[in-house]
Amino acid sequence: MSSSDQKGGHWKEKLFRNFGEYATIVIYLTLVFAAFTQYRRLVLAAHDISYTNYWIALVEAFILGKVIMIGSVLRIGRGLENMPLIFPALYKAVMFTLLVVVFTLCEHGLKGLWTGKGFGSGLLEFLGKGSHELLAGSLVILVALTPFFAIRELGRVVGTDKIWALFFRARPRQ
Numbered sequence: 440m441s442s443s444d445q446k447g448g449h450w451k452e453k454l455f456r457n458f459g460e461y462a463t464i465v466i467y468l469t470l471v472f473a474a475f476t477q478y479r480r481l482v483l484a485a486h487d488i489s490y491t492n493y494w495i496a497l498v499e500a501f502i503l504g505k506v507i508m509i510g511s512v513l514r515i516g517r518g519l520e521n522m523p524l525i526f527p528a529l530y531k532a533v534m535f536t537l538l539v540v541v542f543t544l545c546e547h548g549l550k551g552l553w554t555g556k557g558f559g560s561g562l563l564e565f566l567g568k569g570s571h572e573l574l575a576g577s578l579v580i581l582v583a584l585t586p587f588f589a590i591r592e593l594g595r596v597v598g599t600d601k602i603w604a605l606f607f608r609a610r611p612r613q
Contacts, residue, residue, distance in 0.1 A: 457508070464504040464587075471583040472496035503539060503580070510538050520595070528592045532584040539580050 473496040480490040515538070516531040544562060551561015566573070594602040 461504055461508055464507055465500045467587060468500035468503050468583060469497050472499050472579075475579055502542075506539055506542050507535060510535050520592075524589065524592045524596065528589040529585065531588040531592075532581055535584055535588070536577055536581045540577060 473493075476493060476496045480493075483490045515534050516527050519527040519530050544565070547565035548558040548561045551564065552558050554561070556564075590602065
């Protein structure tokens, strides 16, 4: 095999691995956000309020999945990887939650620019929702990311293949 074939193969392998990682993140987050969406729908239905934003869970999962991939490239939390797993898992969950908050603020500021209101007006409109909704959204993200990063850190230590086998392959009877 020539040098260019090896580089091309390596590039394709890395792309496939990254896409698989992104798909896994999106599937996990979609399931978590869909559960919270159903919860919101049921709570609002108890007050005779209709809620039909079912696709928001998938959209949020795609966006948050990309934020997690960007944060991984930035190597967030890598300095704690030699500590007990609870520390890097919790640290990454908190840091990635903060990263999502920053991306969300930027998104709403840019939305304000896009609509001609200005960056600050977009931020104020978003922040005008009230601190309770913002804190609740951040708490949902933190709760969703904590087990995600705990299993991810466990996979880093014992190997992702072993984690995959433990969860998705039958084990022989003992």
